Amino acid sequence: MATYSTSEFKSGLKIILDGDPYAIVENEFVKPGKGQAFNRVKVRNLKTGRVVERTFKSGDSVEAADIMEVQMQYLYNDGEFWYFMDQDTFEQIGADTNAVGDSSKWLKEQDVCQVMLWNGTPLSVTPPNFVTMAITETDPGLKGDTSGGGTKPATLETGAVVRVPLFVQSGEIIKVDTRTGDYVSRAKE
Amino acid sequence: MPTIDEHAERRSHWAPVAALETLRLRARLLTVVRAFFEARGIMEVDTPALSGAGVTDLHLTSFETRFSGPGSCRSRRLYLQTSPEYPMKRLLAAGSGCIYQIAKVFRNGELGRLHNPEFTLLEWYRLDFDHHRLMDEVAELVAVLLQDFQVLAVPERVSYAEIFQRYLGLDPHRVGIAELASCGKGQGLQIPPGMPTDDPAPWLDLLLSHCIAPRLGQERLTFIFDYPVSQAALARVRPESPPVAERFELYLNGIELANGFHELSDSAEQRRRFQRDQQARLAQGLPKISWDKHLLAALTAGLPDCAGVALGFDRLLMMAAGKSALQEVMAFPLEQA
Numbered sequence: 001m002a003t004y005s006t007s008e009f010k011s012g013l014k015i016i017l018d019g020d021p022y023a024i025v026e027n028e029f030v031k032p033g034k035g036q037a038f039n040r041v042k043v044r045n046l047k048t049g050r051v052v053e054r055t056f057k058s059g060d061s062v063e064a065a066d067i068m069e070v071q072m073q074y075l076y077n078d079g080e081f082w083y084f085m086d087q088d089t090f091e092q093i094g095a096d097t098n099a100v101g102d103s104s105k106w107l108k109e110q111d112v113c114q115v116m117l118w119n120g121t122p123l124s125v126t127p128p129n130f131v132t133m134a135i136t137e138t139d140p141g142l143k144g145d146t147s148g149g150g151t152k153p154a155t156l157e158t159g160a161v162v163r164v165p166l167f168v169q170s171g172e173i174i175k176v177d178t179r180t181g182d183y184v185s186r187a188k189e
Numbered sequence: 190m191p192t193i194d195e196h197a198e199r200r201s202h203w204a205p206v207a208a209l210e211t212l213r214l215r216a217r218l219l220t221v222v223r224a225f226f227e228a229r230g231i232m233e234v235d236t237p238a239l240s241g242a243g244v245t246d247l248h249l250t251s252f253e254t255r256f257s258g259p260g261s262c263r264s265r266r267l268y269l270q271t272s273p274e275y276p277m278k279r280l281l282a283a284g285s286g287c288i289y290q291i292a293k294v295f296r297n298g299e300l301g302r303l304h305n306p307e308f309t310l311l312e313w314y315r316l317d318f319d320h321h322r323l324m325d326e327v328a329e330l331v332a333v334l335l336q337d338f339q340v341l342a343v344p345e346r347v348s349y350a351e352i353f354q355r356y357l358g359l360d361p362h363r364v365g366i367a368e369l370a371s372c373g374k375g376q377g378l379q380i381p382p383g384m385p386t387d388d389p390a391p392w393l394d395l396l397l398s399h400c401i402a403p404r405l406g407q408e409r410l411t412f413i414f415d416y417p418v419s420q421a422a423l424a425r426v427r428p429e430s431p432p433v434a435e436r437f438e439l440y441l442n443g444i445e446l447a448n449g450f451h452e453l454s455d456s457a458e459q460r461r462r463f464q465r466d467q468q469a470r471l472a473q474g475l476p477k478i479s480w481d482k483h484l485l486a487a488l489t490a491g492l493p494d495c496a497g498v499a500l501g502f503d504r505l506l507m508m509a510a511g512k513s514a515l516q517e518v519m520a521f522p523l524e525q526a
Contacts, residue, residue, distance in 0.1 A: 007298065029301030032402075033438070033448045033499075034422045035248055035394035037299070038381065055381045055399065057391070058298070 002064040006039040006056050014046070014065040017054065021046040021065040021118045029058070046116065046123050047098065068117045074107050082107060082125070084115055095122035103127050105160035106178040127178045132187040133157050138170050151183075205520040211510050212520060218334055218506060219291065222311060225330055231287040231313065236276035238293060242481035243268040245466035246422070247473065250297040252306075269295035272499055273312055274423065275484040278452070281314055281495060282487035289313035291502065302514045303444060303504065305522050314497040320424075320435045320451040321346075323496040324412045327439060327447055331410060331505065338509045341441075344410035349420075349433075352413050353393075356401045361393055362417050362431040369396065376400045390419040406440035413438050421462070424450035439500070446505060449498030456488035 004015060009027040016022070022043040031037035037058035044051045046067070056062065072084035072093075081094030082104065095115065099122040100107070106127035107113065114126040138154035151163040154174075162176055164183045175184040205212065226233065243251040249271045257264035270276075273292040280288055294310045315323055328344045335341065353361040357372050366385075369392040373380055378399055385391060405411040414437040418426055421434035435451035453459055463480040470477060506518045516522040 029299065029304055030398050031248070031299060031301075031304065032394050032398050033445055033501075034246065034420070035398070036391040037248060038395065038398065040399070052379075054379045055395070057381050057383055060381070060383055 002066075003061040004064050005061050006058050009039055009041060014067040015043070016063040016065045017043065021067060021123065023067075025051060030055075031058070046118065066119050067123070070115055070117060071112050072115045073112050074109060076109060077104075077107070084113065084122070084125075087112070093117075093120075093122060095125055099123055100125050103178075105156075105158050106131055106176075108133060108158060129177065129179055130175055130184065131178055132173055132175050133160070134173050135164070135168065135170050138164065138168065140169065154183075202525055206516055206522055206525055207518050207520055211506075211512070211518050214510055215506055215518065218502075218509060221334055222291065222330070222502075225333060226289045226313065229287075231289050231315075232285065234277065234280055234285070234288045234290050236270075236273050236280070236290065236292070238270050238295070239267045240270055240275070240481070241265070241267060242275070242483070243478040244271050245463050245470065245478050245480050246271075247466060247469055247475065251478070252295045252297050271296050272310055274497070274499070275481045277312065277314060277497070278492055279483055279487040281316075282490050282492045287313070287315050300523060302516075305503070305515050305519060307523070307526070308515070308519075309502040310499050311502045312497065312499040314452070314495050316493050316495045318451075318496040320414060320437050320449055320496050323449050323451075323498055324414065324437055324439075327449065327498055327500065328410055328412075330500075331439070331441070331446070334505060335509055338511065340408070342409040344412060346412045346414065348415045349413050349417065350415070352401060352405075353396075356404065357396060359396075361389075362433075364389065366392060369393070372396065373400070388419070390417075393417065393420065402440060402445065403443040406442055406444070409441075411440045413440070421453075422448075422450065423453050423459075423462075425453045425455070437498075442508060444504060444508075445501075447498050447500040449496060451496045452492065454488060454492040454494065456485055459488055460485055 004013060009024055011024050011026060013024045014021060015024065022045055024041050025044050026042040028040045029037065030040050039056045039058055041054050042051055043054055070086065073087050075083040075085055075092065081096055082100050083092055083094050085092045103125045108131055111128055111131060113128065116123045133156040135154045136157050139152050150166045152166055153161050154164040154168065155161050162181055162183050164174060168174060168186065173187045175187040177184055223233065251268040251271055254267050254269065255264040256267055272294050273290050277288060277290060290312050292310050292312060293307060295307050297306060299306055315326065324346060332341065350361055353359045359368065359372055366389060369389060370380055373396055415433040416436045418432050418434055422436060424434040424436035426432050426434050437449050438445055439447040467477060503515050503518055507515055510518055512518055
C-alpha cells in the first residue's frame with residue numbers, strides 16, 4: 001500500500017480517507033512553538049466534489065489514492081453508461097451518471113475528454129475546454145442584426161442550453177466554452 | 190547561443206521575496222530593539238549557532254551537521270540551535286547579568302505560512318523577574334515596535350485554565366482524554382488519527398491551536414500563563430493544587446508571538462526532564478539526542494533567579510508590515526535560499 005507522509009502534502013495530492021478518494025485543496029502547517037505539530041488540510045471528495053477539513057499529526061502517513069487522469073475518446077451513451085476509448089490501446093470503459101454528472105451535456109461523440117480513473121474506474125469526466133455543436137432549436141433572430149447586444153437561449157444537439165447572440169440561427173454550428181457555458185463564436189464544422 | 194546553465198540562471202528567482210521597503214522596516218525595527226535593551230542596560234550577546242548537544246524536546250527537530258578538521262580525528266557531530274537558550278543560561282550562570290540576543294535559529298520540518306526552517310528569534314533574560322514581570326516588559330517592547338502600525342487595546346492576561354474554561358468549558362489540569370476528544374468533536378474538529386490515549390498534552394495542543402488560538406489577541410496582546418505541568422518545558426513548577434508551570438505565551442491576531450518561562454534552575458529537576466524526554470523519544474521511535482551536559486553543569490554551578498522569553502521576530506515584523514505570510518518579510522525564504 002503506497003502512502004504519503006504529511007511532509008509530502010501539497011495541493012493536488014490524491015489520498016484515501018474513510019475509503020473514499022480525495023484531493024488535497026489546501027495544506028496548512030500548524031504548530032505551537034512548544035508542542036505537537038499538525039497538518040490542517042482542506043480536501044475535496046473526488047466522488048462527490050464536497051470539500052471538508054481534516055487534521056493530521058505531522059509526520060503521520062495516509063494511504064495514497066491510485067488516481068490516473070487519461071485522455072479518452074467519447075464513443076456513445078447506452079442510456080446507462082457513457083463509453084470512452086483509450087485511443088492507444090482501444091480499450092473501452094463505461095462511466096456512470098455519478099462520474100459524468102453535469103459534463104454529460106458537453107459530451108459529443110468522438111471528442112477527446114479527460115477521464116479521471118480511480119483503480120481503473122472512472123471518477124469524473126472533463127470535456128474539452130471548447131466544443132463545437134449544432135443548434136437544434138432557437139427563436140428566429142432579427143435579420144441583419146450582426147452587431148449583437150441582445151442574446152437568446154439556444155438548445156444544442158446534446159440538450160445543453162446556452163445564450164447566443166440574436167443573429168445566430170437554428171442549424172448553425174457554434175463554439176462553446178464548456179468551463180463557463182458561454183458562447184464563443186460561430187464555427188465551421 | 191546561451192548555454193544550459195545560462196538558461197537556468199535566467200529562470201532562477203534570484204531576486205528577494207520581501208520588498209526592499211519591508212527589508213528596510215526589518216532593519217529599522219532591529220534598531221528599535223537594540224535601543225530598547227540598551228536603554229535598560231541589558232547586554233547583547235552572541236552565542237554559537239552550532240552546538241555539540243541537541244534538544245531532547247519531542248516536538249523539535251534539530252538540523253545535524255559534522256565538523257571535520259583540526260582536532261577532530263573522527264568528524265564531530267554538531268547541531269544547529271533551535272534556540273539560544275542553553276548557551277545563554279551558561280552566560281547567566283557565569284554572572285553575565287541581564288542579556289539579550291538576536292539569533293538565527295533552525296528547526297527542521299517546519300514550513301508553512303507561519304513557519305520557515307530558519308528564522309530570527311529575539312531572546313532575553315531578566316534577573317530577579319518572574320514570568321509576570323517579564324510579560325510586562327514583553328508588552329512594552331511589542332507596543333514600541335508596533336506603535337506606528339497597529340492600534341492595540343490594553344493587554345490582557347489570562348491563565349491557561351481560564352482560557353480553556355472560557356472558550357471550551359474545560360479544566361485543562363484535570364480533564365480526561367475522552368472529554369478532550371468529545372470537546373474537539375463538539376467544536377467541529379475531525380480528530381486526527383493516532384492521537385494518544387494516555388497523554389493529554391497533544392490533545393491540549395490540538396484544542397489550543399485549532400479552537401482557541403485563532404480567537405486570541407484580537408486588537409490586543411493576549412498573554413496566557415501558568416501551564417499544565419505536562420507543558421512545563423523549561424519553566425519552574427509552582428507547587429499548588431493543581432501544580433502549574435510558570436510559563437507564558439503571547440498571542441496577537443490569533444498568532445503565537447512569544448514563549449517565556451520563569452526559568453527552572455534546579456539541575457536535578459532539569460536532568461529528570463531530559464530523561465523523561467529521552468524515554469518519550471524512545472517510545473515514539475524518535476532518534477536519541479544527547480542532552481546538553483554543559484547546561485546541567487551550569488545549573489549545578491547556579492543559575493540566578495530569572496525569567497526568559499523568546500519572541501519570533503519575523504512574525505512581529507510580518508504584523509508591522511501588514512503581511513500575512515512569514516515568507517513576505519524574509520529576503521530569501523527556504524524556497525529561494
